[in-house]
Amino acid sequence: MGKRGKSNRFNVFLNYKLWLSSMSGDGIISEEVYTLLNGIRDKGSLKAAAEAADISYRKAWGDLKQAESMLGYDLTEKTRGGKKGGHSELTPAAKKLLEAYAALQEKLDDAVEEAYLELKKKMEN
Amino acid sequence: MGKRGKSNRFNVFLNYKLWLSSMSGDGIISEEVYTLLNGIRDKGSLKAAAEAADISYRKAWGDLKQAESMLGYDLTEKTRGGKKGGHSELTPAAKKLLEAYAALQEKLDDAVEEAYLELKKKMEN
């Protein structure tokens, strides 16, 4: 047998979750909302985005509404009726938010990864 | 009136939450468990720690048990009966975990703060 590492391997994963909240803490924009916005951008409707995210339309609609009310401006432009029954698309502000969020997530992913390796090292000593 | 910043102030806060999980994702060590461990260290009993954290003893006990089962080793040494009815104290492993976690949290707090400022700047342009 060759040598090997300590036997108490710290065999767990570090996860994290981000969200934006209002000062009062009532409304939140969770990662779910970002998923929805991405879906809306890709599919052109909240219904399709909700299905893709595997959450009920009712909840998706409520979450989006709450996010918009919290920010104080719209993230989507919605229309009812029309050839395809209606559709939703992102406002410029939403597009900016998605971009900014992606950058933020990448940066934090790196920070978490780094912190995790340190945690692990400490726990294996 | 002098000049002032853009009016669409991005007036929300960035929050984050950390937790450790097993590969399968079933068991987790949430921030709550860290709070409990801190409480146990300070007060010497799970009951007191649960009260301080404002969660039911039932849940605190269950969470702790789950965390220990996930890690595969004990985080607390418990005794029943005795002069004060019983008590709990941290194992060396738990102390190490708390230390490592505090360092991790500090590091990530900084990273999040930094990322938030960037996000904000982007959203205000």
Add this chain to the structure above:
DNA sequence: TGCCGTTATGCAAAGATAAACATATCGGTA
């Protein structure tokens, strides 16, 4: 040995969260 306060644990009740269901509205198009 009976009491106290804590750990330990099952089970029922209560609360929170999300899904499901039910309609209504809208505006192109057949």
Add this chain to the structure above:
DNA sequence: TACCGATATGTTTATCTTTGCATAACGGCA
């Protein structure tokens, strides 16, 4: 104008989480 499919929203059900209650075991101490 009737139909389609998506938005919009209230109401009811189901699910998931947490609390609360009950009860047992334990071991110093009066």
